[in-house]
Amino acid sequence: MAKVRFLALGRTWETEVPVGSTILAASKSVGAPEGDACRGVCACSTCHVYITKGRELLSEAEEDEEDILDKAFDVRASSRLGCQARIEKDGDIEAEISRESLDAFYNEHPDVKDPRKS
Template identity: 80%
Template sequence: MATVRFNAHGRTWDVEVPVGTTLLGASKRADAPEGDACGGVCGCSTCHVYVVKGRDLLSDAEEDEEDILDKAFDVRANSRLGCQARIDKDGEVEVEITRESLDAFYNEHPQVPDPRKAR
């Protein structure tokens, strides 16, 4: 099992998942606000995250993922698409959900209050 921690807007979500789970799959199990406009088929960049810890526990990025990341906002050396980054080893992974992904999630789920907006 792997432990994944998601960070966004000052909050954290922790979840244990089996090896083989994608970061997007883990975020859904944790109810973390990671976007997935294409349904997790590497067709957009709305599941863009930054891997803060445990990058060596994840699958390598393939060409399709790198092509889609070229279209993402604020891409960094630790950027991954949650739908493509699969957990290959037991351990701890820490992920920061990007603004792009948060925007997509709250647009896709208007019933979920966006804590970044003043009430």
């Protein structure tokens, strides 16, 4: 099992998921606000996260993912698409949810209060 910690909005969500899971699946299992407009088929960048710990435990980014990230906002060396970053080894992973992903999540879930808005 891998322990995945999500950071966003001054909060932390933690979960344990089996090897083979994606970062997006891990976020859904714990209710972390990671967007997924395309439902995880690598057709958008709304599941954009920054891997701040445990990058070596994930699959390598493939060309399709890199192409989508080229269109994302605020891309960094640690950027990954949650739908494509597959956990390959047990260990601790930390992912910061990008502003782009947070915006998408709250747009996709209008019934969930966006804590960034009063």
